[in-house]
Amino acid sequence: MSLLEVDGIEVRYGAIKALKGVSFEVNEGEIVALLGANGAGKTTTQKTVSGMLRPSLGEIRYDGKRIDGTPAHELISLGICHVPEGRHVFPRMTVNENLEMGAFRFKRPDDKLQAHVLDLFPRLRERIKQQAGTLSGGEQQMLAIGRALMGKPRLLLLDEPSMGLAPLIVKQIFDIVREINNDGVTVLLVEQNASQALALANRGYVLETGEIVLTGTGRELLADDRVRAAYLGEEIAS
Amino acid sequence: MKTGFFSSPHVKRLAGCMALAFVLALMIGNQEGSQDDYGLAFRQAIFSPRIILFIAIGLLVFAAMTFWPYITPYLLRPGVRPLAVGGITVLVSQTLLKWSDDGRTGNGKFNSVASKAANTDGLAPMAKLFFSNYLGWILLLVTFGLGAAAILLSLRALAWVAAVLGVVGGIWAYTSQAAVRDFLGTPDHSTGGGVALIGYLTLAAAALATALATGDIADTRAFVNRLLAWRPGMPLVVLGLIVGVIAFVQATWFSPQGSNQTLTDTKNFFQGNGLANLAYQYLAWLGYVLFIATLLTAAAASYLRHKILGWVAAGLGTVALLLSLITMYDMTDLAAAAGVDGATGPWQNLGSGAWMACAAFFVLAGAGLVVATLGGRDEQDESAPAEAPAARSSDTLSRGFSAPGSSKVFLFVILATALFYPPTATGFWQKVLVSEIGIYVLLAIGLNVVVGWAGLLDLGFIAFYAIGSYTTAYLTGALPYKPPSFLHLSPLLAIPFAIAICLLAGVALGAPTLRLRGDYLAIVTLGFGEIIRITANNNPGNITNGPKGAFGIPHPRIELGPIKFVWGQNNLQYWYLLLVLIVIVVLLFRRLEASRLGRAWAAIREDEVAAQATGINTTRVKLLAFAIGASTSGVAGVFFASQIGYINPENFVLNNSILVVAYVVFGGMGSLPGAMAGAAVLTWLPEFLKDQVPAEDRQMWIGAVVLLMMIFRPAGLIPAKRRAAELRGLNRSSSAEVGAVPEGEGMGARA
Known part of the structure; x- marks a missing residue:
């Protein structure tokens, strides 16, 4: 049985239908990438999974139980942690305080886990007492991921972790995502950076205007002409 | 060429200073006009010599701003800040505050009291001297000038002279006011002399800092921290000493009609009138003994950092405080029974002395407590990283002054003021307070x-x-x-x-x-x-x-x-x-x-x-x-x-x-002491301004104060630390992105 099953969900923003029946599944221990152009519905899909949005149709099952419509703060206690798009750290709290906020669902933060997170992101350890607003973009993204890890996720939702970052940083972050996955955390990744995301992911789904148009393993999708044309900008000899 | 002239920063600055001087000149005085003459206030501001004074101030500000880089090295020297604070405090006491409540002294401000007192026979000669020939003003100028010169020329000898002069000036000013009060013999709540004393003592402290300075650059916060850390609780002991000495030696304990009786007078007044023995003994000798005993114990406890002595001082202070209250009750109850000055019940006709004694005992007991609880659990909580620092506290006092026990020192001072100042205030201020x-x-x-x-x-x-x-x-x-x-x-x-x-x-x-x-x-x-x-x-x-x-x-x-x-x-x-x-x-x-x-x-x-x-x-x-x-x-x-x-x-x-929103913003959003201070200051200010400016101008002055505050200290009086950071530019506006509003919470259609 897969960890997350999304079954024909539709999401509306008022009159606009952002998702028109999206179905996919994420198995335990996988990294799954959702690809698509701007406005394809990737972020909407992820927010619906994390409970920030409510689908008007369709079902989401997590570990066999229906979770669509459950508010975000309850899903976190089931182990679904979300790193929202655009980093969203608490700018005037220190790095340490940010990490502790990540463990908000527990009575007190787990010191061992925090040490582990800081091992993953040594940069954060250097800046542990600095206010998060003073960090660089890459460090903030690391902090956002680290904060989500403090909530002991089973399923980690990452929304565009590479947005606006230098290629070197992106590579670092993706390496860390792989490490996190090796620790046993399932990852659902939303990305525009198709080549890196697919190189990392076990499987991928391509979204276009609210529908899934293509699916396959990371390698298959990387080799697919349509993906190459649309997301990797390569000229395809027709 | 011409545009170059007008866009020069100096010209702009000069124009700004002149404009502000002009506005300030307009703000002072009655904003009056009449049906035929709308421009009276305006012309008064422009044509009278007033405008010249203000333009001079404007030029001074302009010069200060222009030559700022040359001035700053001097401003950083030790003693500058207390010198400025002390000078302004004395200035305020001699211009804004009342020196007498008695109607015979005109409006009761310093100048009016001085002109009356200088020509009054029978007033204590020292007081008369202080008030005559502008000596009060000359003393302030000389003390301030000596202090400033000592800083400027780095002359330690001069600084010592200024320090001595500051102490002498403070005591002289205070006793002169007291002499006037005794001479007039009416109940008096004026604060001028007391504030002048504080100001002069600050000047003396400034001079002392100059005299003892080792470095060229002052670090006020570090200095205050060292002062607080030297002997925890010692500031409270010193405060207790000053307040207590004034209470037991000089202040009014009992003021039935037309007489301000000090402690000894009060004893004589009640002698043989059937006052309860304990209360009588307190008035006769027990009060002094208790004060000295508590003071010495507290000082010793603080100096030796001795916990047990600290508890003893706290206990002694508490007992003495209770005894003082009992005495006050007994004597006023007796006076009321005898119908002295129309008293209808206990606690009437008390002077400030008894309450000051209470405050002194309270503060001394506080000093004992600070010593006794030193290094206890609370202190560790303050210094060690607490378990939930995300929003631990906005208590800036303990952050700014990190010496052990310093937040308690502030707390005891504030509590002592809140407990024992109101009874000595006038009925008007008691009403405002509540x-x-x-x-x-x-x-x-x-x-x-x-x-x-x-x-x-x-x-x-x-x-x-x-x-x-x-x-x-x-x-x-x-x-x-x-x-x-x-x-x-x-x-x-x-x-x-x-x-x-x-x-x-x-x-x-x-x-x-x-x-x-x-x-x-x-x-x-x-x-x-x-x-x-x-x-x-x-x-x-x-x-x-x-x-x-x-x-x-x-x-x-x-x-x-x-x-x-x-x-x-x-x-x-x-x-x-x-x-x-x-x-x-x-x-x-x-x-x-x-x-x-x-x-x-x-x-x-x-x-x-x-x-x-x-x-x-x-x-x-x-x-x-x-x-x-x-x-x-x-x-x-x-x-x-x-x-x-x-x-x-x-x-x-x-x-x-x-108004409530304004109080919170003024005091410091998100900071509990800040919000309280903001509300207290902004509700106190209009009542204070009643005596200073025409009634219809009050809102304008309050507006000016709020404006200045928001320009120069936008985080508020006592800012929360996070808020201060926000205004320093860490506000990377992530909130501008309204982002994910859950559909269940959103406003429906989202474009």
Whole structure:
């Protein structure tokens, strides 16, 4: 049985239908990438999974139980942690305080886990007492991921972790995502950076205007002409 | 060429300084005019010599700004700041404050008292000398000038002279005022001499700092920290010494008609009049002995950092404080029984001396406690990283001055002032203290939760105050519809009900408005405030009694078996009740700020999306902010209604809501001490300005103060540390991106 099953969900923003029946599944221990152009519905899909949005149709099952419509703060206690798009750290709290906020669902933060997170992101350890607003973009993204890890996720939702970052940083972050996955955390990744995301992911789904148009393993999708044309900008000899 | 001239920064600066000087000149004095002559005030400002003075000030400011880089090395030298503070304090005491309350001295300010005193025969010669020939002013100029010269020329000898002169000047000024007061023999509450003493002592301290300085650059904070850390509790001992000496040697203990009696006078007055023996012995010798014993124990405890001695000092101070109170009760009770000066009960005709003695004992006991609890659990909490630092505390006092026990030192000073200053104030100030300062402090504490901690702008806060007041009126049976008679409650018992109703009202306002943010929320809360007021005014179903409001609300009373306490007309009684309420609320809210809920508030204020992503139930947390914030205004409402006895919708206008927001912002959003200080200062200021400027100008001056504050210290009087960081530019505007509003919470269609 897969960890997350999304079954024909539709999401509306008022009159606009952002998702028109999206179905996919994420198995335990996988990294799954959702690809698509701007406005394809990737972020909407992820927010619906994390409970920030409510689908008007369709079902989401997590570990066999229906979770669509459950508010975000309850899903976190089931182990679904979300790193929202655009980093969203608490700018005037220190790095340490940010990490502790990540463990908000527990009575007190787990010191061992925090040490582990800081091992993953040594940069954060250097800046542990600095206010998060003073960090660089890459460090903030690391902090956002680290904060989500403090909530002991089973399923980690990452929304565009590479947005606006230098290629070197992106590579670092993706390496860390792989490490996190090796620790046993399932990852659902939303990305525009198709080549890196697919190189990392076990499987991928391509979204276009609210529908899934293509699916396959990371390698298959990387080799697919349509993906190459649309997301990797390569000229395809027709 | 021409544009080059006008765009030169110097020209712009000069123009700015001149414009400000002009505006200031216009602000001073009566803004009067008449039907035929609208421009009277304007011409008075322009054509009289006044404008020249102000233009001179403008030029001075211009010069200071232009040559700032040359000045700063001097300004950083040790002693500059206290010198400036001391100089300004003395200046204020000699220009703004009263030196006598007696009508025979004109308006009672320094110049008018001085001109009268200089020509009065029979006044103590030293006092006469101080007031004649502008000696008061010359003394200030010489002391300040010597201090400044010592700093400028780095002359230690000069600094020592200035220090001595400062001490002499302070004592001289204080005793001169006291001499005038004794000469006139009328009850006197004027503060000029006392403030001048503080100012002169600050000048002396500045000179001392110059004389003893080792470096070229002053670090005031480090210095104060070292001072506080040297011997914890020692500042309190010194304060106790000064206040106590004044109390026991010089101040008025008892003032029946036309006489200001010091402690010895009071003893003689009561000699052989059947005063209880203990009280008489206190007046005769026990008081002095207690003071000296407590002082020495506290000083020794502090100097040796001896815990047991600290406890002894605390115990001695407490016993002495109680004995002082008993003595005061006994003697005033006896005086009232004998009908001295129309006294109707105990605690009347007391001078400031007895209360100062109480304050001294309190502070000394505090010093003992500081020493005794040193290195105890509390202290470790303060210094070690606490477990929940996300929103630990906005207590800037303990942050700025990190020496052990320093926050307690401040606490004891503030408590001593709050407990023992009000009885010595005039009736007018007691009234202001209760019905303005105290109530608005309570309201500001509540609004600080909503605006400061949770970051939700609420412009209808006064509505909860109204709800609390009307709830009290209903429960005490002062409204047309009465509860069943067995449910009629005394006002104090109404507090939990008022809190409950306000919590509900907070949820009722919060629930429909939670999906709104920022400006939209502000508008809706504004509407809520008006709805409550207009409903009260329109009197639907004769519930609220319309514009007439509720009257005959009983005063609070406590009757628990043998303990009986009834509040009446005396503002002082209400002040102590209010103080108890404020202390309880502050204690609770301090805990709240450091709790999980406090951290959740901090998180949604920082970044709502991130807060949601970390598992905070934003809906619930925001509702709680509204509800808990509203609950203090419920308490304030009960207090207000039962103190004043009648309420009507006019008490709860929009203006008051806006004022409370202004208090919180002025004091420092999100900082508990800040919100309280902001409310206290801004409610005190208009009453203080009554004596200084024409009544119709008061709002203008308050506006100017708020404006200056927002320009030069935008984070507020006592800023919360996070807020200060925000204004330093860390506000990477992640909140501009409104992002994920859950559909269930969103405003429907989102473009």
